[in-house]
Amino acid sequence: MFLNHVHIIPKEISPGGGIEPFLQLVDAFELEGAVCFAPFTYQTDPLGLNPNRWLYQQIKGKDYLIGYGTLDPTRAPEDQIKEIADLGFRGVKLHPSAQKFDVFGVWARAAYESLVTHNLIADFHTGVHWHRLRDSHPLQFDEVAFHYPELVMVFEHMGGWHYFREMVAVVVNNQQRGNRLYAGIASVLDRERQRYWYLGVDGLEDIKWQIGVQQMIYGMDYPYNDEAQLRRDIDMIRGCFSAEESAQILGGNLQALLGLSP
Numbered sequence: 001m002f003l004n005h006v007h008i009i010p011k012e013i014s015p016g017g018g019i020e021p022f023l024q025l026v027d028a029f030e031l032e033g034a035v036c037f038a039p040f041t042y043q044t045d046p047l048g049l050n051p052n053r054w055l056y057q058q059i060k061g062k063d064y065l066i067g068y069g070t071l072d073p074t075r076a077p078e079d080q081i082k083e084i085a086d087l088g089f090r091g092v093k094l095h096p097s098a099q100k101f102d103v104f105g106v107w108a109r110a111a112y113e114s115l116v117t118h119n120l121i122a123d124f125h126t127g128v129h130w131h132r133l134r135d136s137h138p139l140q141f142d143e144v145a146f147h148y149p150e151l152v153m154v155f156e157h158m159g160g161w162h163y164f165r166e167m168v169a170v171v172v173n174n175q176q177r178g179n180r181l182y183a184g185i186a187s188v189l190d191r192e193r194q195r196y197w198y199l200g201v202d203g204l205e206d207i208k209w210q211i212g213v214q215q216m217i218y219g220m221d222y223p224y225n226d227e228a229q230l231r232r233d234i235d236m237i238r239g240c241f242s243a244e245e246s247a248q249i250l251g252g253n254l255q256a257l258l259g260l261s262p
C-alpha cells in the first residue's frame with residue numbers, strides 16, 4: 001500500500017507529533033510509502049517555524065515519503081509555491097475552511113496558476129468545516145476545474161455527507177474536458193466518529209459507478225485516525241472491491257499520479 005493524507009505535526013503542537021510515531025505505522029502496515037502533508041501556517045506561526053522546511057527535515061532521506069507543502073493564504077503564493085517545488089515536494093494540501101480562503105478568490109486563482117506552472121497537485125479538504133460554506137461550495141470547485149483544466153485536484157471526503165452528490169457532479173462535469181480530478185477517500189467510513197464526512201461503502205460504490213475506480217485515492221487522515229480505525233477502513237475497502245480494485249484505491253492510483261512504480 002502507498003497511502004495519501006498523512007499530517008505530520010510538530011511535537012510542540014501535538015504530544016504524539018513528529019515523524020517517529022508515523023514511521024511505526026509505516027512498519028505496522030508494511031507501507032510502500034506515503035504522502036506526508038506539512039502542518040498549516042496557523043499551526044506553525046506561533047512556533048516561528050517554516051512548515052515546508054520543517055517537513056523537509058522530517059522526511060529527508062526517506063525516499064518512500066513524498067512531501068506536500070502548505071501555503072499561507074495571507075501572503076502572495078508564487079514564492080511559496082516555488083519554495084515547495086524546490087524542496088522536491090509534489091503537491092500542496094489546501095484546507096479552505098481551516099485556512100479561511102475563497103477557493104475561487106484572487107489569492108487562490110494566483111496559487112492555481114503557479115501550481116500548474118510547477119506541476120504540483122492540489123489536495124483539498126472539501127465539505128462542512130465550520131466556515132463560510134460559500135468559500136468552498138462545490139459550485140466553486142466547478143469554477144476552478146473549468147478555469148484551470150490542467151490543475152490536478154484531489155477532493156478529500158468528496159464533499160462529505162452533505163455535499164457528496166455535488167462533488168461527484170463536479171468530477172463528472174469536467175471529466176470529458178481532460179481534467180484530472182480525484183476522489184480522496186479519507187475519514188469517510190465511520191458513521192459515528194466521522195458523521196459529517198461519512199460516505200460509507202455505498203458512497204464508495206457510487207464513486208466507482210459514477211466516476212471510476214481509477215480516480216479513487218485512499219488517505220489515512222493520520223493522526224486523526226488510529227491504527228485500529230485504519231485497519232477497519234482497509235478491511236471494508238477490501239471487502240467491497242476486488243483485489244485489483246483495492247490495490248488501485250490503496251496505492252496504485254496515487255503512485256500512477258505521482259509517476260512512481262509500485
Ligand SMILES: [Zn+2]
Nearest residue numbers: 005007125221
Ligand atoms: Zn487532512
